[in-house]
Amino acid sequence: MANDVIYIDVEKRMLTANGPMNLDIQTTIPAGELIALFGESGAGKTTLLRILAGLVIPDKGLIRFGNTVWFDSAKQINIVPQQRNISLMFQDYALFPNMTVEQNIQFAQPEKNQLALNDLLEMFGLSEFRKRKPNGLSGGQKQRVALARALARKPQLLLLDEPLSALDAEMRATLQDEIAQAHQLLGVTTIMVSHDLNEVFRLASQVLCIENGTITRTGKPEDVFLDNSISGKVQITGQIARIEKQDTIYIVTVISGNNQIIKVIAFENDLENLKIGDRVMVFSKAFNPIISKLR
Amino acid sequence: MNKLSGIISKIQHSGAILLVDVDVDGQNFSAMLIESATRPEWLETGHNIELVFKETEVSLAKNLSGIISMRNRMKCTVKHVERGELLSKISLRFLKYTITSAITTRSVDSLDLKVGDETEALVKANEVSLMKKQ
Numbered sequence: 001m002a003n004d005v006i007y008i009d010v011e012k013r014m015l016t017a018n019g020p021m022n023l024d025i026q027t028t029i030p031a032g033e034l035i036a037l038f039g040e041s042g043a044g045k046t047t048l049l050r051i052l053a054g055l056v057i058p059d060k061g062l063i064r065f066g067n068t069v070w071f072d073s074a075k076q077i078n079i080v081p082q083q084r085n086i087s088l089m090f091q092d093y094a095l096f097p098n099m100t101v102e103q104n105i106q107f108a109q110p111e112k113n114q115l116a117l118n119d120l121l122e123m124f125g126l127s128e129f130r131k132r133k134p135n136g137l138s139g140g141q142k143q144r145v146a147l148a149r150a151l152a153r154k155p156q157l158l159l160l161d162e163p164l165s166a167l168d169a170e171m172r173a174t175l176q177d178e179i180a181q182a183h184q185l186l187g188v189t190t191i192m193v194s195h196d197l198n199e200v201f202r203l204a205s206q207v208l209c210i211e212n213g214t215i216t217r218t219g220k221p222e223d224v225f226l227d228n229s230i231s232g233k234v235q236i237t238g239q240i241a242r243i244e245k246q247d248t249i250y251i252v253t254v255i256s257g258n259n260q261i262i263k264v265i266a267f268e269n270d271l272e273n274l275k276i277g278d279r280v281m282v283f284s285k286a287f288n289p290i291i292s293k294l295r
Numbered sequence: 296m297n298k299l300s301g302i303i304s305k306i307q308h309s310g311a312i313l314l315v316d317v318d319v320d321g322q323n324f325s326a327m328l329i330e331s332a333t334r335p336e337w338l339e340t341g342h343n344i345e346l347v348f349k350e351t352e353v354s355l356a357k358n359l360s361g362i363i364s365m366r367n368r369m370k371c372t373v374k375h376v377e378r379g380e381l382l383s384k385i386s387l388r389f390l391k392y393t394i395t396s397a398i399t400t401r402s403v404d405s406l407d408l409k410v411g412d413e414t415e416a417l418v419k420a421n422e423v424s425l426m427k428k429q
Contacts, residue, residue, distance in 0.1 A: 222331070222333075228331060228335040231338070233329050247382045248377050248397070265351060267384070283424070285421065285424055286329040287421040
């Protein structure tokens with residue numbers, strides 16, 4: 001397994017909504033980990049995923065999976081997607097509507113294996129739905145079938161492109177737990193595109209942040225996203241929505257990333273270089289906040 | 296926020312809780328922190344850092360006697376008093392720094408705070424954050 005590190009060094013000229021952009025990625029992905037690709041839309045996350053899958057051909061570079069070369073522009077090597085042993089899963093599940101749940105999963109198995117099928121049905125809580133067709137299932141169940149099918153192929157690399165973004169928050173949280181369990185059990189190297197911080201923290205052991213086609217930061221989610229230049233442990237990022245002078249102080253309203261409204265007392269020197277619309281970090285010490293259960 | 300520059304003189308810890316002593320121009324300050332999974336490189340003895348605390352966490356006292364649990368005590372001179380209806384802002388001279396305290400206007404009156412008064416500013420150790428020197 002130690003050999004199964006993915007080495008990526010590719011360049012690809014892309015046309016985006018904001019004009020041409022150069023995707024220029026050099027990184028290695030450790031075997032057996034779940035890695036998140038994090039960044040704004042149009043940053044190049046999905047293109048990188050498609051390059052790994054062999055669906056998009058880079059302009060130049062090298063991709064190696066362990067000792068196997070998947071792509072080498074200098075030697076004109078380009079292994080076709082079918083031979084890379086990859087499962088790719090998108091937000092829309094693309095299940096076969098005329099097949100039952102178990103037929104959909106079986107279809108992806110390299111060879112029929114009833115035991116492995118049962119394990120997958122069990123793992124994703126699909127056993128009782130095995131004889132149903134997809135249109136009799138909820139969105140969350142369909143996505144579970146798609147995940148089970150992606151894993152049934154026994155891929156050496158699982159690529160997930162915002163797999164849960166169409167689901168509501170609760171269903172998403174449940175599926176995140178199931179993905180985490182499946183990953184722990186099967187240990188398939190997984191790369192997941194996400195722009196959901198919560199998801200990245202829950203699932204990924206490492207995160208690659210992509211901005212404008214290049215990797216800007218990598219590391220454990222905690223190291224990448226928590227600002228360690230300050231000791232305060234309660235850190236919320238958001239945007240200033242309002243600044244009001246009240247009495248001798250200012251009340252600043254900040255809307256956080258997940259649309260929570262936060263009010264912070266500030267003083268003139270805090271506001272010297274701040275205005276409405278600025279992105280800010282609100283921090284407090286772990287000692288101050290009081291916690292109470294939601295009803 | 297209030298900022299003072301200092302040098303970390305001592306770090307004690309118990310599990311994830313740290314008590315960090317900081318020397319600010321010869322005067323000792325303490326900050327109580329929770330440790331991160333990985334300790335940042337600047338949080339080590341001998342490093343130059345900034346002590347940060349909010350104006351609303353600064354208590355003021357006059358002619359304080361007896362013993363008190365607050366670890367961070369600053370002998371100050373009142374530079375300016377901005378009276379609000381309920382909340383007032385007091386600018387204070389401490390060593391070479393200007394610090395600000397926000398207390399109720401009621402307290403300003405009961406302490407009879409005026410420009411030029413000698414006063415003591417106090418901050419609890421768990422209200423002090425440390426910041427990497429910019």
